[in-house]
Amino acid sequence: MTKVIDFQTDPSKYRHWKIEYDGPVANLFMDVDEKGGLFEGYDLKLNSYDLGVDIELADVVQRMRFEHPEVKVVVMQSAKDKVFCAGANIRMLGGAAHGHKVNFCKFTNETRNSYEAALAESGQNYICAIKGACAGGGYELALACNHLMLTDDSTSSVALPEVPLLAVLPGTGGLTRVTDKRKVRRDLADVFCSVEEGVRGKRAVEWGLVDEVFPNSKFDEAVVERAREMAAASDKADVEKGIDLTPLERRISEGAVTYSTVEVSLNRDENRARITIDGPDADAPADMAAFTKVGADAWMLRCARELDDAILHLRNNEKELGLIEFQTRGDPARVVAHEALLLDNSDHWLANEVLQYWKRVLKRVDVTSRSLVAIVEHGSCFAGPLAELLWAADRSYMMLEEFDGDNRPLATLTMTDGNFGTYPMGNDLTRLEARFYGTPEQVQTLKDSIGEALDAEGADDLGLVTYAYDDIDWEDEVRLFMEERASFSPDAMTGMEANLRFVGPETMETRIFGRLTAWQNWIFQRPNAVGEDGALQRYGSGVRGKYNMERV
Amino acid sequence: MLDLINVSYDTQIPNNVGLSEDKKVLKALEKWHPGYINWWNDLIPQNFQDSMVYLRTAVSVDPKGWAKFDYVKMPEYRWGVLLAPAVEDRKIPMGEHKGETAWQEVPGEYRNMLKRLIVIQGDTEPGSVEQQKFLGLTAPSLYDMRNLFQVNVEEGRHLWAMVYLLQKYFGRDGREEANELLVRSSGSEDAPRMLGAFNEETPDWLSFFMFTYFTDRDGKMQLESLAQSGFDPLSRTCRFMLTEEAHHMFVGETGVGRTIQATLEAMNANGITDPYDVGKIRDLGVIDLPTIQKKLNLHYTLSLDLFGQEVSTNAANAFNAGIKGRYMEQRIDDDHQLQNDTYPVTSIVDGQIKTEDVPALTAINMRLRDDYVRDAAGGVGRWNKLIAKSGIEFELKLPHEGFHRQIGVFSTVAVDPDGAIMSSEEWMKRQDEWLPTKADGDFIQSLMVPCYEAGKYASWIAPPKVGIDNKPGDFEYVKLHMA
Missing domain, CATH: 3.90.226.10 (2-enoyl-CoA Hydratase; Chain A, domain 1)
Incomplete structure (x- = not known):
């Protein structure tokens, strides 16, 4: 294929x-x-x-x-x-x-x-x-x-x-x-x-x-x-006209998939891909009328569509890239502003649709069977919806203090109101609630820092990143992590990550995905279904599947 | 001891399955019976229900004398449950269980598959009676009317036979399916019969003859394959049904033959030699040969559709499970398991009709259809002999298998009767040359006037050579109740 x-x-x-x-x-x-x-x-x-x-x-x-x-x-x-x-x-x-x-x-x-x-x-x-x-x-x-x-x-x-x-x-x-x-x-x-x-x-x-x-x-x-x-x-408000979902701007080349706000670089030698998301390069639209006019070109919608497509592309077309690294570039204040317009107008149909769409895209990230890591470098814009990627990832690494010869703005991360309920996971918890499942009071504490551009030390103190490393350790630690990850069995990784990502309560959604990975994928591997004499393999031939009757 | 040759009439239902001792099944059948009688009574016009019809009734399964003839009112016909005598130590003839002792009870793993096959077979039996319910009103003779009713009551008995199997072997599910057989009805919008051909109208007697020749022949092929079943009660039921089915083929073949004969005689008597001189021929009150060809084209192709997809998983499963065999399974010289064999199947590749070898197991339907085509050709040959003898130059032909198909590989292409693929626009434009038009139907309908006088026949059909049960030409086959 x-x-x-x-x-x-x-x-x-x-x-x-x-x-x-x-x-x-x-x-x-x-x-x-x-x-x-x-x-x-x-x-x-x-x-x-x-x-x-x-x-x-x-x-x-x-x-x-x-x-x-x-x-x-x-x-x-x-x-x-x-x-x-x-x-x-x-x-x-x-x-x-x-x-x-x-x-x-x-x-x-x-x-x-x-x-x-x-x-x-x-x-x-x-x-x-x-x-x-x-x-x-x-x-x-x-x-x-x-x-x-x-x-x-x-x-x-x-x-x-x-x-x-x-x-x-x-x-x-x-x-x-x-x-x-x-x-x-x-x-x-x-x-x-x-x-x-x-x-x-x-x-x-x-x-x-x-x-x-x-x-x-x-x-x-x-x-x-x-x-x-x-x-x-129906109590759905009447909306006269929708917006056009215009074709995505996308170029697929040997080593990269490039969109307007998302760049996927493929590192096949080391079995990993990097998704770099560019934050908005202009101020947020003034109001929802302006947003609607821009439509599919608005950064919040464009970025979600591109990220969605990038994830699907990697899942289906780059199966050996077992580690996905998330990076961002841009001004975090602008990300906050773009999200804020929608949060402040969440009763507007289009604002609602875009936020709901972000929720679904982030859920898609959650159930992606690749190791996910967020790399928070200087000059990045992990804020609001992009900050969710930090907590969707299995681990996160953040640059601490100034790096020699790096004049980009210091790495920060910014929580918004959106991080406290707009983008719940499949288990109906926010990613922060899932992260602090054992200390729910921490989630309350975090609310005090909404809107604050937290530096690595602050983020680390609050438990929002896995590690914060300075100039001296950064390169080695990140490299070691990636090399180690690439050496593990991909099957064990998939199983471990799926277990750790979804803490706490079951919902129909987690049951559907959980049962799928656990049972269906097991059955899909078993000779009773897919062996040469298995039922799925033999279907259509007229000959029945031959089962090994031992219960496992 | 049960007398398995002489049917026991000590209960309401004639049978050789020891019903009177099988209280549970007897009760179930007796519960089903009133619904069945209602179905029958609502079906055929009342004056025919009250008429005395000279019918044969199956009274035994003894090959030397299994039926007796007498006058009977149809609702009082004794629909029995009769199984061909058991073959001692019968083995499953095909599939992965080949050589094992035939099943006397339903094997759990194949219960659903068996039930589905029996339900589909059962669904066709009342379907055809429903399609033919008004034909008595336009019968071309009492002889033909009697044949119609004979076919009808026997299809009714075949329904009984399938219902018995459902009640006896398939528990509550079986009883529900038996009831559903009376709920579905031919052409109904709410609950049509399961197979397309059984929802088409049978508007006139030529259609009836074509139907019994072509469509009942599909039934025969299906019964032949089910008669091979490793499930012995099904095998025995179908074997006995086949003895009755032969008469249905006979009605069809002679019916079409007599229609042709009347046409030939009228043409010769009036010095018409050109079979395409349609107007003149029709003026004689007979059906022209080109129209008969069109009717043949229609019924033959509808019947081919009944064989399903050429390559079929269900058919493969049923064969491999030992549930349904092939036509004349015993006479086929192979391993009867087919796990490594292939069979040629037609397919459409790049707009061309091609043949490719596929695993034989999956081509069971195709093989049965091939056998059917050969079997159906026999009568056509005999009709052509009649035409040849008359000196008129015309030959009836079975159209190409790809012509006018709704199911299978040909359903996606437009094919003419000679097997040429064409655009569907072209086909639509020319279909009146090949299939009966409304005008053809109207003409045939205009000939459908009843002829109820003993020994007399409508203009468009010749008398039979010999009577039923060797009765003389003026025998009153139906004593009509004309209240």
């Missing part, structure tokens, strides 16, 4: 989704192009999907928020006869390298979360109209919607057939959403996840797998009516 997977797309390039806008209701049709697979070797039959289909869906969801804020209800449905969605394409999964499977699942999970949360974050409610077979990843697609309607034609069903059919799990949130979101009784969930053909009609409602069923002849009408009702009942 040498082809670059590009996460940027736009409606003119869609091959798998169609949208019809009808005032506050958008009808989103899944219509997967069989021949439109991202890679060779499989056809996307029966609305089955691969990463390419999901990249488009993620784009749909993102543009729905920014470009179509007038939309209050999105009805996800199939444009194909007799099938809603057959789930992730099995031949694609069977043929894919383990790393690709994991990244695929992770991205699809993030996309599911993004439209599931669109109601709470943006007032856009995704509901789902299911006609025909809705199986595996297809039902997971539906589960992330907030209201599920199923036609009662005595054939259409919802199903999670992964276990009986493929010897893997419905791991894109399937198991977790069945119990945690739909609150299906666990023994019924056990039955449901063991039968290939799933559950249809009224029983699907009784078990809580869907919200409503309608006779087939009334179904389309009922869906239209339900969507209208929900749009009318």
